[in-house]
Amino acid sequence: MKRITLSVLFLVAVSSFGVYAQKKEKNKKSDKQEVATTVAPLVSKSDTLAYAFGVSLAENGLVQYLQQLGVVSDTNAIYGDYNSRIEATADEDEKIRLKNELTAKMDSITAADNSNLEQLLRGIREKLETKDVNKAYTTGLEVGGQLLNVSGRFSEQAFAGTDEKLNNAVLFEGVKDYLSKNSLRVEDSKHIVDSRMADMTAKVNEEKKKEYAEVIAAGERFMAENAKKEGVVTLEDGLQYKILTEGNGPKPTVSNEVKVHYKGTFIDGTVFDSSIDRGEPITFALTGVIQGWTEVLQLMPVGSKWEVYIPYNLAYGDVDRGTIKPYSNLIFEIELLEIVK
Incomplete structure (x- = not known):
């Protein structure tokens, strides 16, 4: 399978976005440090842009990248294997046994993924806040560093010629909500980000035309x-x-x-x-x-x-x-x- 790299992942995220409707899931309690879930409302256009950019980064290959790193599991192969075995047997008792085994396995994987995701998000948040240990947490620090770099470049483009900067705390909420499968606070991240970049590109082109x-x-x-x-x-x-x-x-x-x-x-x-x-x-x-x-x-x-x-x-x-x-x-x-x- 072709490996996804961080540089490719974030370049794709900046140039092409997709939006998926997310169903909110109830957060599970953990004895470990929990990721903060409170954030100021999206009261400004810049906050909405930051949040949408965070969602876009998360939904454009980040899950596959985390699967490559072993932070979360790729369940498609497991489902495929069990479904093939279930369809192949004519024994109804065996079908039931396999279905129960699959359910138990997926429950175990989900619990492990949720724990790793919690540590990952904590690492991303702390890195974005420029503030070491669990593999998922250190991966979160690595991914957070990459997010910090790409958000800086995006901020320079999105707010060129102004004093505004991208709010990384709000960007983090977009990443977190997408990875945690929470309800998203914006309906069309692609449109929000693309519209901003189109406006800024037009502005830069207009200024360049004036220069020449x-x-x-x-x-x-x-x-x-x-x-x-x-x-x-x-x-x-x-x-x-x-x-x-x-x-x-x-x-x-x-x-x-x-x-x-x-x-x-x-x-x-x-x-x-x-x-x-x-x-x-x-x-x-x-x-x-x-x-x-x-x-x-x-x-x-x-x-x-x-x-x-x-x-x-x-x-x-x-x-x-x-x-x-x-x-x-x-x-x-x-x-x-x-x-x-």
Whole structure:
């Protein structure tokens, strides 16, 4: 079976969430130290976000991870084994015996899991509160440390540009309620977390656009003026091209690999890359290049040389690629030499 690692677990939790309705179970008393069950109500949006994030972390693979560590048991195999044996026998007395044996075994496993879970949650809580011993408890400390790291990164993203921070005590309650199968205090953790991250992403993108407003404006002016020039064709998505040499060979499809010579320049004429200067053409799959290239190469017959004007959204978008700054419109002289395959 493929092992789940903490890094994979938490990356999945941040990017994809699922919600399951949980039935509240009565907490059992224990002679060991109990995990605190009281918490302030979810009175603010940030508390609701913290709680939802805790639930999301718990429900996206944490149970399987704890099973790998031996803190809680994977009962699916046990149920499967007993059910197969029960179905295989025609003896009704044997069926009853196996069912009773399964019930007793599951009661024992549940009791052990509940005890381990109590220690695990205590360790997670204390680690999150930055405050050693039972295996489940020390595992809780380990998991708590990972939760502390990922919650810190999430907090930076979710509250970027504000003084707010994720409330780890409330996050812990979300983890605890999910693992303990208590009633959840929010109905859709995925929506809460995803909505917040979408809002913050939009905010960051808007701020970045303001920072590069002049670059964007210069690109728009260039494309508007260039569209008026003789021989320049403008496509619906804003991509422009001018035919320098018309080839008469076949046109590649998106599934092909092609060999080309090219020269790339910015709108001010500065060359940033050139296979021509290197004296060696390049070969690549049409699916492995920027969108503008993928689109225009399918329009070019082999033997053609075109000058192509690509708006930033069909090039590298808001990504800073060192020499190529965010929101840069690019110009390429492309010669399609052959379709390789």
